[in-house]
Amino acid sequence: MAEMLRESPYPMVSIAEATATIMAQARPLASEEIEAFSALGRVLAGDITSPEDIPDVPKSAMDGYALRAADGLTPRRVVGELTAGGAAAVMLAPGEATRIMTGAPLPPGADAMIPVELTTERDGMLYIQRELQPGDYVHVVGQDVRRGQTVLTAGTTIGAAEIGILATLGITRIPVYRQPRVAILATGDEVVEPGSPRPAGAVRDSNRYALMAAVREAGGIPISLGIARDDRDVQRQAILHGLDQADVLITSGGVSMGTRDLIKPLLAELGTVHFGRIAFKPGKPTTFATIGGKLVFGLPGYPVSSLVSFEVFVRPALRALQGDASPFRPQIEVTLAEPVRPSPDRPEYQRIIVRYQEGRFTAVTTGSQSSSRLLSLRGANGLLLVPAGDTVYPAGSTLPALLTGPLIV
Numbered sequence: 001m002a003e004m005l006r007e008s009p010y011p012m013v014s015i016a017e018a019t020a021t022i023m024a025q026a027r028p029l030a031s032e033e034i035e036a037f038s039a040l041g042r043v044l045a046g047d048i049t050s051p052e053d054i055p056d057v058p059k060s061a062m063d064g065y066a067l068r069a070a071d072g073l074t075p076r077r078v079v080g081e082l083t084a085g086g087a088a089a090v091m092l093a094p095g096e097a098t099r100i101m102t103g104a105p106l107p108p109g110a111d112a113m114i115p116v117e118l119t120t121e122r123d124g125m126l127y128i129q130r131e132l133q134p135g136d137y138v139h140v141v142g143q144d145v146r147r148g149q150t151v152l153t154a155g156t157t158i159g160a161a162e163i164g165i166l167a168t169l170g171i172t173r174i175p176v177y178r179q180p181r182v183a184i185l186a187t188g189d190e191v192v193e194p195g196s197p198r199p200a201g202a203v204r205d206s207n208r209y210a211l212m213a214a215v216r217e218a219g220g221i222p223i224s225l226g227i228a229r230d231d232r233d234v235q236r237q238a239i240l241h242g243l244d245q246a247d248v249l250i251t252s253g254g255v256s257m258g259t260r261d262l263i264k265p266l267l268a269e270l271g272t273v274h275f276g277r278i279a280f281k282p283g284k285p286t287t288f289a290t291i292g293g294k295l296v297f298g299l300p301g302y303p304v305s306s307l308v309s310f311e312v313f314v315r316p317a318l319r320a321l322q323g324d325a326s327p328f329r330p331q332i333e334v335t336l337a338e339p340v341r342p343s344p345d346r347p348e349y350q351r352i353i354v355r356y357q358e359g360r361f362t363a364v365t366t367g368s369q370s371s372s373r374l375l376s377l378r379g380a381n382g383l384l385l386v387p388a389g390d391t392v393y394p395a396g397s398t399l400p401a402l403l404t405g406p407l408i409v
């Protein structure tokens with residue numbers, strides 16, 4: 001039987017040190033050009049500048065009449081009707097007005113328009129109730145976007161509004177960063193495929209499926225490497241196979257002190273282990289290595305530790321690989337709606353439900369914070385940053401929290 005190690009050879013790094021070490025290695029991947037309207041969720045790899053003024057000609061802002069402001073309150077002769085997609089207008093002479101619809105180009109000679117509600121029209125004559133200034137109710141050239149203006153900057157994640165802006169400008173192809181391909185390997189002799197029969201004591205592989213979903217949510221492309229049993233050569237082969245196909249490799253399990261915890265020595269043999277322990281709960285044995293320039297995360301086997309470590313350490317790296325200018329979740333101050341007990345020896349990220357109530361963020365935890373209890377992540381939209389210590393934080397105290405999902409009201 002192999003000797004059991006009594007002490008980890010890996011120094012414990014702080015959360016901040018671990019984050020800085022990872023982010024220093026997570027440089028944006030290459031860019032590629034894709035169809036703009038299929039780019040939802042992708043990150044722009046270059047600034048987008050407007051090739052034209054929007055609007056390109058002066059336009060009516062409302063339905064009414066185009067006219068010359070200098071004619072004052074004098075009744076005008078109505079000489080025609082202009083619609084947004086209609087025929088080109090003729091020159092408007094002094095004393096004339098033309099009906100004009102919202103979005104129609106202002107005819108030459110006109111310098112203002114008046115909404116229909118402020119007028120009457122009788123026997124071909126227009127009577128207006130208000131004097132106008134040149135430019136009244138007119139959308140001027142470049143009012144919405146100026147030619148040459150930077151409308152989107154590199155590092156922006158494309159959403160519905162960004163797609164609308166690109167369509168407005170007729171930009172149909174855009175540069176975006178490549179999505180990281182992320183290979184995920186579950187390890188452990190006790191771990192079985194969720195659809196297979198489960199021998200007594202075995203656990204179903206929830207980590208690989210949960211991590212694949214988390215990778216997709218972070219904008220990456222997950223690749224499943226299946227389950228590797230606790231055999232050095234099997235795990236070595238699986239890791240090399242994963243690195244062949246992916247930019248990032250994530251393993252689950254086998255990183256703590258057991259005789260079957262083989263991942264750390266394997267990563268050290270194949271590349272550089274930057275750290276092997278973090279003063280952090282849940283996820284103390286989280287390990288980070290680089291192999292041939294690729295990022296490798298050895299996440300703990302406990303389901304909560306694996307997903308929380310992903311959220312705190314892997315997700316920002318995946319966002320940075322995609323060139324996201326803001327790769328981190330927002331941090332807010334929350335008021336505790338119930339007492340919170342810290343972990344005596346490590347800062348802990350407790351799973352919470354954050355609500356916005358009466359002008360402040362409030363938080364309740366999701367119950368038992370055991371590393372094996374996935375239900376502690378169900379419905380959670382935040383991670384409460386609880387410093388190590390012995391003193392209970394009473395209800396009403398405030399602590400920082402990462403907002404990991406939509407706010408609940």
Ligand SMILES: Nc1nc2c(c(=O)[nH]1)N[C@H]1C(S)=C(S)[C@@H](COP(=O)(O)OP(=O)(O)OC[C@H]3O[C@@H](n4cnc5c(N)ncnc54)[C@H](O)[C@@H]3O)O[C@H]1N2
Pocket residue numbers: 186187188190191203204205206207208252253254255256257258261282283284285299300301302303305371
């Ligand atoms: N003597 C010590 N023991 C442990 C330490 C320590 O410092 N000294 N650290 C503890 C901490 S903290 C954590 S976290 C865990 C992490 O251990 P491993 O990453 O080595 O994980 P395993 O031992 O492989 O598994 C832990 C647990 O999770 C279950 N598991 C594993 N893979 C999966 C999967 N794919 N899906 C669902 N569940 C999985 C596994 O059956 C175990 O129950 O170590 C502590 N021990």
Ligand code: MOO
Pocket residue numbers: 280281282283284285300302305371
């Ligand atoms: O760091 Mo481990 O996740 O506490 O159980």
